[in-house]
Amino acid sequence: MGTMIQLQQVGKTFDGNHVLNNVNLTIQEGDFMTFLGPSGCGKTTTLRIIAGLEQPNVGIVTISGNVVDNAALHQHTAPGDRGLSLVFQSYALWPHMTVYENIAFGLSIKKLGKPDIKRKVEESLEKMRIRELRDRYPSELSGGQQQRVAIARAIVTEPTILLLDEPLSNLDAKLRIEMRTELKRLHRDLKTTIIYVTHDQVEALTLSTKIAVFFKGQLVQVDTPRGLYRNPATLEVADFIGNPSINFVPASIAKAGELWQIQSELGLLDLPLQDEPSGDEVVLALKPEDLHLSEVPIPGGIPCQIYSVFPAGSETLIQLQHGEVTLMAKTIGEADFETDSTVWVTFPSEKVNVYNRKSGSLIPQGGALQR
Numbered sequence: 392m393g394t395m396i397q398l399q400q401v402g403k404t405f406d407g408n409h410v411l412n413n414v415n416l417t418i419q420e421g422d423f424m425t426f427l428g429p430s431g432c433g434k435t436t437t438l439r440i441i442a443g444l445e446q447p448n449v450g451i452v453t454i455s456g457n458v459v460d461n462a463a464l465h466q467h468t469a470p471g472d473r474g475l476s477l478v479f480q481s482y483a484l485w486p487h488m489t490v491y492e493n494i495a496f497g498l499s500i501k502k503l504g505k506p507d508i509k510r511k512v513e514e515s516l517e518k519m520r521i522r523e524l525r526d527r528y529p530s531e532l533s534g535g536q537q538q539r540v541a542i543a544r545a546i547v548t549e550p551t552i553l554l555l556d557e558p559l560s561n562l563d564a565k566l567r568i569e570m571r572t573e574l575k576r577l578h579r580d581l582k583t584t585i586i587y588v589t590h591d592q593v594e595a596l597t598l599s600t601k602i603a604v605f606f607k608g609q610l611v612q613v614d615t616p617r618g619l620y621r622n623p624a625t626l627e628v629a630d631f632i633g634n635p636s637i638n639f640v641p642a643s644i645a646k647a648g649e650l651w652q653i654q655s656e657l658g659l660l661d662l663p664l665q666d667e668p669s670g671d672e673v674v675l676a677l678k679p680e681d682l683h684l685s686e687v688p689i690p691g692g693i694p695c696q697i698y699s700v701f702p703a704g705s706e707t708l709i710q711l712q713h714g715e716v717t718l719m720a721k722t723i724g725e726a727d728f729e730t731d732s733t734v735w736v737t738f739p740s741e742k743v744n745v746y747n748r749k750s751g752s753l754i755p756q757g758g759a760l761q762r
């Protein structure tokens with residue numbers, strides 16, 4: 392798999408405001424790369440720069456080995472000349488054309504024969520499950536139906552790169568999940584490189600092969616969904632990923648032989664770390680699902696008060712109190728815990744993430760051998 396798209400030190404300012412700073416990113420052929428981050432962090436701007444709709448003020452953009460933007464040389468290749476079929480799902484549908492005609496349009500300008508066009512349009516209608524809408528006009532469609540037509544129109548030309556900006560945002564919860572399945576299958580079947588913008592972490596985690604996380608115009612982490620979920624690179628990312636939010640516990644740290652001894656309200660913890668902490672203050676991050684609750688005292692169990700219980704059908708959230716520390720635990724299924732009763736909490740020490748308190752950066756666990 393070759394490199395499809397590369398951004399080197401890309402920066403963008405709008406009216407003197409830096410909306411992208413020093414973005415370095417490589418997208419491989421066949422990746423399903425999702426840009427994830429809170430509103431206004433620069434995801435769409437990055438996508439538009441790749442498409443050529445926006446010009447970076449700084450940096451170089453390369454597509455399939457060709458430089459398409461070099462800010463220093465004032466070099467800019469127009470969107471249509473980037474040697475790719477770029478398709479924005481958000482492009483509006485043609486109002487005077489039926490669904491069928493909208494989808495067929497891209498093929499007819501490619502001068503495909505009528506029978507081929509018909510077959511391909513029928514296929515993409517089928518894939519998006521909108522066959523019954525083929526003769527309607529866009530004004531006769533719901534927002535979600537329009538989105539599905541737009542995706543069908545995007546995939547019918549079999550582009551090498553598909554750019555999708557929040558394509559499922561208008562769909563209701565059930566349809567969203569169905570369409571996620573369809574998009575995932577599409578990616579597998581078409582082997583297209585997909586770049587996908589969303590602020591929905593579940594969507595990012597379920598669909599992508601890689602996720603690029605943006606915060607305030609900075610690219611803070613590029614990782615697989617699993618890597619991102621297990622080891623968020625900063626406290627900010629850790630706070631953003633996971634529902635309910637991850638638990639943070641301030642702690643102090645000191646070297647103890649081969650290990651590091653970490654002291655917090657939850658007690659003492661000895662961990663191997665790959666790097667030296669940048670000071671003696673750290674923050675521990677514990678995922679709600681990694682906390683195990685016992686109704687009887689167990690060795691190493693931290694006594695906690697049940698503050699509140701939130702049953703949610705398939706899972707139960709339990710808010711716990713230990714001294715000044717509040718913890719959220721998540722268990723699968725129904726759980727009958729009495730409010731104000733005591734439980735004993737344990738967690739696997741290898742699942743704990745340690746962050747430098749000042750810089751917010753992760754100090755990965757593991758000895759030198761695991762580097």
Ligand SMILES: Nc1ncnc2c1ncn2[C@@H]1O[C@H](COP(=O)(O)OP(=O)(O)OP(=O)(O)O)[C@@H](O)[C@H]1O
Pocket residue numbers: 405406410428429430431432433434435436437590
């Ligand atoms: N044409 C423009 N002129 C001025 N400012 C702009 C322009 N386009 C984007 N911005 C600003 O750049 C920042 C990044 O915008 P961008 O659309 O890339 O964010 P985003 O992460 O995609 O957000 P959202 O999820 O809300 O779409 C925002 O502060 C936005 O207001």
